[in-house]
Amino acid sequence: MRAMRKSWLGALGAFLLLAGGAGAPAEAQAQAQETIKIGILHSLSGTMAISETILKDLMLMQVAELNAKGGLLGKKVEAVVVDPASNWPLFAEKARELLIKDKVAAVFGCWTSVSRKSVLPVFEELNGLLFYPLEYEGEEASYNIFYGSSVPDNKAIPAVEYLMSKEGGEVKRFVLEGTDYVYPRTSNKIIRAFLNKKGVKDEDILENYTPFGFADWQTIVADIKKFAAAGKKTAVVSTINGDANVPFYKELANAGIKASDIPVVAFSVGEEELAGIDTKNLVGHLAAWNYFESVKNSTNDAFIKQWHAYIKNDKRVTNDPMEATYIGFKMWTQAVEQAGTTNIDAVRQAIVGQKVKAPSGFVATMYPNHHLSKPVMIGEIQASGQFDVVWQTKEPVIADAWSKYIPESSKLTADWTFPWVCGNCTEPKYKMN
16 A cells, blocks of 8 residues: 555656646746736737637736736736737747746637647647637647637537437538638548448538638539539538638628528637628528527626626627637636646646636536536527527537547547546556556
């Protein structure tokens, strides 16, 4: 028994030493500062500004609220806002600047997976913490990132299952339309594997990618229309990101495509994106998220009221990435209070297990794989630009970092607690003997 305890303590000590020495520049961050600095790393210009700017505004609202209540650990929280300008290498430069120059205690940011993957090596090198608020393709579990939204297995797959159901129209053919980068391509790899497992043949799947900011959708929409003319019920599963969504939906309307003919279920279109589109021709198309502004509960009512009061505009919407940002910031502040410090290793340990009553009406929980449990909701676009929730899970669904539909991934475990302490392993790092 004594030998086992000695082995366990030795392994744990080695792990803590390794973790503690991984990033001295970020570790020293807030201990001697009069304020606690956090970084906001969102594109305020370029193709992604249409989606990301609102997350910067929400973070500033939460910081103002926290400071009005006395701050954190007796200190004011200072937000350092940078603009990586939808430039993926610039994301990494700005992240490094926030960690080394500004010595921030945590960073809240990124939207696209290519931006997240650009900064990931920086956070791992300097042992910083990134709170990422978007659904993404999975197949990743970093010690230095907390993933605040969903992965295909607990968002895209339920959405596709809904389309295949009687309630969702019994779809038989699928168009996988995405922006050309890692999130759509990996997500569609998982979706295709799922569809094949369900008996959908490759000839009934049309897969296509376009660049960021793409605007000339006439030919592609014509191809979609032609593909759907084969006599089987067809739907579009969209992972189009950024401002390319605006001309895409406009071209659908120009081509006379209605949701009753070819429904589109989108994973990156929410209330904020619809604010720039005439939605009368889009009624009936779908989106899958973990939250919609239209859900009815007291937490969401308070969230919307606070947002409108801060932004001084009752017409400004809330959306899923905003809710994920809200949850991430709440969990970070709770973890700092629990740890009694902004020390990276202490806060990281304290975040696992944190719970937040979310505007979705459910309790979000952070799991040892650094992913959240959240509900899955499918909303139907209304003429008002809001969504009517037509289907949702009864309980929050835990996000798996590694998809069970990809053979090489299904064997992997992500668990950053002892004895596993790994993001992609097949057995625990430390042995209990």
